[in-house]
Each structure stands twice: as structure tokens, then as C-alpha cells.
Amino acid sequence: LTLEARLRRAIDQHELELWYQPKVDGRSGRLIGAEGLVRWRDPKEGLIPPGHFIPLAEETGLIVPLTNQVLDLVCADLSLMHAPGLSPVKVSVNISAAQLDDERLPEEIAQRLSSAGLSPLDLELEITERALMARLDSVLGTLSALHRLGISLSLDDFGTGYSSLGYLGRFPIDELKIDQSFVRDLGTGAADEMVVRAIVALARGLGLWVIAEGIETQEQATWLCANGCEWHQGYLYSRPLERDAFLQLLDRRA
Ligand code: G
Numbered sequence: 001l002t003l004e005a006r007l008r009r010a011i012d013q014h015e016l017e018l019w020y021q022p023k024v025d026g027r028s029g030r031l032i033g034a035e036g037l038v039r040w041r042d043p044k045e046g047l048i049p050p051g052h053f054i055p056l057a058e059e060t061g062l063i064v065p066l067t068n069q070v071l072d073l074v075c076a077d078l079s080l081m082h083a084p085g086l087s088p089v090k091v092s093v094n095i096s097a098a099q100l101d102d103e104r105l106p107e108e109i110a111q112r113l114s115s116a117g118l119s120p121l122d123l124e125l126e127i128t129e130r131a132l133m134a135r136l137d138s139v140l141g142t143l144s145a146l147h148r149l150g151i152s153l154s155l156d157d158f159g160t161g162y163s164s165l166g167y168l169g170r171f172p173i174d175e176l177k178i179d180q181s182f183v184r185d186l187g188t189g190a191a192d193e194m195v196v197r198a199i200v201a202l203a204r205g206l207g208l209w210v211i212a213e214g215i216e217t218q219e220q221a222t223w224l225c226a227n228g229c230e231w232h233q234g235y236l237y238s239r240p241l242e243r244d245a246f247l248q249l250l251d252r253r254a
Pocket residue numbers: 036037038049050051054070093094095096240
């Protein structure tokens with residue numbers, strides 16, 4: 001069987017799982033959100049990371065049913081997170097570039113949220129800067145519709161995608177997510193420090209939230225807090241967790 005056929009079957013048989021990586025306030029360590037990251041649990045090969053099948057899904061169009069399944073998973077999991085006794089946080093999922101051209105996406109998401117009894121405020125979408133900039137005109141309608149629904153939009157891998165800064169202010173986005181490649185050498189006087197300072201200033205100027213990802217050391221975390229970026233995601237705080245382990249985290253906060 002080709003990988004494509006196996007992936008198609010995996011989607012049909014619900015072999016996809018969402019894992020959750022915490023987002024924290026670097027000053028207090030408080031949990032402020034989580035990113036849902038898809039994994040494929042193959043009965044024979046075990047857990048397959050998204051880098052091995054998302055590109056194929058994008059090439060073959062399987063990304064549409066795959067994303068629908070991810071949305072079903074995140075809605076089901078959000079319902080569990082909103083159970084009495086837990087303190088829920090906003091959760092994000094990643095949306096591929098091609099899907100931004102799909103005018104039905106906002107309605108699909110709104111439908112799923114409402115059948116699960118959830119608010120659009122519970123969900124955030126991460127869209128790579130590259131995806132957005134490649135489709136400046138065609139995606140504006142979709143993004144605006146999502147934004148009107150109240151769903152937060154975060155520009156993922158920010159700093160790697162050659163943003164048109166003029167356009168940035170016109171897009172209905174809520175957050176810039178600083179790419180992990182800029183975080184690696186923070187605290188060592190590296191040139192990337194200027195890039196991160198500039199992104200933080202840009203976010204502030206545009207009235208956007210800012211978060212950094214890929215934080216692995218306390219030095220990076222301390223530098224970021226000292227330079228105006230307090231929202232953090234990375235192995236320093238937690239690897240992505242299986243759903244039940246993440247739910248336990250919400251339990252301990254309550
Ligand atoms: O979890 P990991 O670091 O292996 O993720 C690798 C890549 O897969 C990341 O770029 C992430 O954005 C992407 N990814 C993870 N989950 C999803 C998903 O549900 N949909 C899409 N389109 N991409 C995802």
C-alpha cells in the first residue's frame with residue numbers, strides 16, 4: 001500500500017490523535033494555552049509524526065478530510081477540558097495554506113464548535129506566515145470571516161516568511177508567533193536578538209499578542225521576558241502531551 005492509501009485509511013479509521021503542547025506565561029509558569037499537534041497512531045508502526053504525512057496530505061488533497069478530523073478531535077477534547085472542575089485554556093490547531101482558499105472553512109469550524117456547545121473564543125488557528133504571504137489577496141475573505149466569528153488567528157513561524165509589513169496591519173490577525181529558529185541563540189548576544197526585539201516592537205505597534213516557540217533553556221526564557229515577550233512554548237516547559245496527560249494539567253490548576 002502506498003503512503004497515500006495508508007493515510008486515507010488512517011483517516012477513515014480514526015487513527016489520528018491530537019497531542020497538546022502547553023503555552024505558559026514565562027514570568028509565573030502559569031498555563032495560558034496549548035497547541036494541538038496531530039500524530040498518526042499506526043497499528044504496526046506506532047506513532048508517526050506530522051512531518052512524515054502532512055506534506056503528502058497537502059499534495060494529495062487529503063489535508064481536507066485530515067483537517068476536518070483534527071477539528072473534530074479538538075472540539076471533542078475541548079468539551080472534556082470544559083468539564084466541571086477543570087480550568088480550561090484556549091487551544092490552537094494548525095491550518096495548512098491551501099485550506100485558506102476554502103471559503104467553507106469558517107462555516108465548517110463554526111458548525112463544529114456550535115454542535116459541541118463551544119465558543120469560538122475557545123479556539124485559535126495557527127497559520128504560517130509563508131502561507132499567508134503567498135495568498136495575500138485570496139485569503140483575506142476567509143480570515144475576515146474567521147475573525148468575525150471570534151476565532152483567534154496566530155501567524156506561525158513568524159520571521160521566516162518575508163512578510164509584507166504594509167499588509168500585515170491590514171490582516172485580521174491577533175498574534176505573532178516567533179519562529180523557534182530565532183529563539184535558539186537568545187542570551188548569547190547573537191544577531192537574532194535584534195530580530196526578536198524588532199518582532200516584539202512590531203507586534204506592540206500593531207496591537208498584536210506575541211508568543212515565542214522552541215524555548216529550551218532558562219537563558220532563552222529569561223532573555224525573552226526581559227525583552228517584552230512573556231508568552232512561551234517549548235521543551236523547557238513541556239513536550240507535547242497526550243490528551244489525558246494534558247487534561248491532568250488542567251485538573252491540577254483547578
Ligand atoms: O509536532 P511536530 O513538531 O512534529 O510538528 C511538525 C509540523 O507539523 C509543524 O510544522 C506543525 O505545524 C505541523 N502540524 C502539526 N499538527 C498539524 C495539523 O493538525 N495540521 C497541519 N496542517 N499541520 C500540523
